[in-house]
Amino acid sequence: MRRFLQRVAFVYHASYARTVSGVPIDPSRADEILAFLLDRKLIRRRDVYRPIPASYQNLLRVHTPAYLESLQDPATLAAIFGAPVPPDEVQGILDLQRLSVGGTIQATRLVLGRTARIAVNLKGGLHHASPERGMGFCMFNDIAVAIRRLRAAPRSFAGPVLVIDLDLHDGNGTRIAFADDPSVHTFSIHNRTWDDRPAAAATSLALGEGVSDEMYLAALRDALPPVLRAHKPGLVFYIAGCDPAADDHLGDWHITATAMLERDRFVVETVRAAGAPPLVIVPGGGYGPSAWRYSARFLGWLASGRVVEPPGDMELALGRFRPIAQQFAERAVAFGGMGRIRSTSGA
Numbered sequence: 001m002r003r004f005l006q007r008v009a010f011v012y013h014a015s016y017a018r019t020v021s022g023v024p025i026d027p028s029r030a031d032e033i034l035a036f037l038l039d040r041k042l043i044r045r046r047d048v049y050r051p052i053p054a055s056y057q058n059l060l061r062v063h064t065p066a067y068l069e070s071l072q073d074p075a076t077l078a079a080i081f082g083a084p085v086p087p088d089e090v091q092g093i094l095d096l097q098r099l100s101v102g103g104t105i106q107a108t109r110l111v112l113g114r115t116a117r118i119a120v121n122l123k124g125g126l127h128h129a130s131p132e133r134g135m136g137f138c139m140f141n142d143i144a145v146a147i148r149r150l151r152a153a154p155r156s157f158a159g160p161v162l163v164i165d166l167d168l169h170d171g172n173g174t175r176i177a178f179a180d181d182p183s184v185h186t187f188s189i190h191n192r193t194w195d196d197r198p199a200a201a202a203t204s205l206a207l208g209e210g211v212s213d214e215m216y217l218a219a220l221r222d223a224l225p226p227v228l229r230a231h232k233p234g235l236v237f238y239i240a241g242c243d244p245a246a247d248d249h250l251g252d253w254h255i256t257a258t259a260m261l262e263r264d265r266f267v268v269e270t271v272r273a274a275g276a277p278p279l280v281i282v283p284g285g286g287y288g289p290s291a292w293r294y295s296a297r298f299l300g301w302l303a304s305g306r307v308v309e310p311p312g313d314m315e316l317a318l319g320r321f322r323p324i325a326q327q328f329a330e331r332a333v334a335f336g337g338m339g340r341i342r343s344t345s346g347a
């Protein structure tokens with residue numbers, strides 16, 4: 001029983017390695033994390049599940065039809081990604097983000113179906129996307145869609161939900177999506193607040209730039225436990241963003257690897273101490289070639305109870321992993337244009 005409760009499930013698709021020009025995210029991040037975890041035998045292959053893309057119906061549970069329609073317009077995509085998206089990449093990025101949403105839906109299913117108490121989607125945390133607008137590389141809000149899908153399903157989970165967002169950037173999109181819903185508390189510690197509209201149940205802490213380990217961990221230790229005690233969530237999402245790290249290419253904080261792991265362990269242990277509700281974890285942001293290491297260190301500890309240092313050179317492990325990755329490449333996302341999403345059923 002103890003072993004069952006501690007099992008961690010992983011959601012991964014080989015298409016998670018798709019890229020978009022101009023977004024400084026390491027496309028191999030999910031591959032590297034999973035290759036490391038499997039190679040060091042911190043997890044087993046049977047712990048890995050393959051997602052399917054989120055359906056148009058599920059995206060509509062959060063996003064307005066007008067917004068989804070506007071994604072056909074190159075100007076909308078340019079605003080989200082900060083630069084024009086080359087025409088031959090448009091379908092790929094739509095598919096990738098739909099698959100990321102499907103992955104978070106899948107992870108939520110796994111924890112509520114008691115396959116595992118904790119599930120990790122290795123691509124997710126699209127927290128800037130609000131119902132009517134995408135921004136900051138985020139088109140669809142995966143966690144918001146997963147929660148709304150639960151709320152819409154008969155006899156599904158109806159209890160309080162907590163979203164703990166420790167990406168460097170504000171979880172503005174998720175907060176806006178649930179601004180009128182006191183059953184979903186959105187908790188975000190970030191450098192700058194992107195949107196200060198009030199919300200029914202939210203914690204939004206802007207710490208400014210140049211934040212150190214001590215300041216960051218103190219803010220987290222002060223703010224998180226009272227929210228868990230007061231809100232009593234029956235389901236928790238954790239965006240374990242890696243961009244607070246000192247070596248992040250977009251970040252402006254100075255958080256060490258030791259403190260990043262301490263942060264993640266504090267979140268998991270605090271959630272466990274609050275009755276261990278089902279927990280869904282997504283990696284959020286993290287820019288540059290080292291971002292994957294923070295997730296790998298944390299998730300290795302989460303799955304095995306041991307802290308194993310990721311190697312400097314992943315080539316050998318990735319070489320052994322690539323044949324395995326092919327098993328998670330079937331049912332690749334190829335649905336054609338957004339207009340055809342409507343006819344697909346799925347996550």
Ligand SMILES: [Zn+2]
Nearest residue numbers: 167168169285
């Ligand atoms: Zn971020």
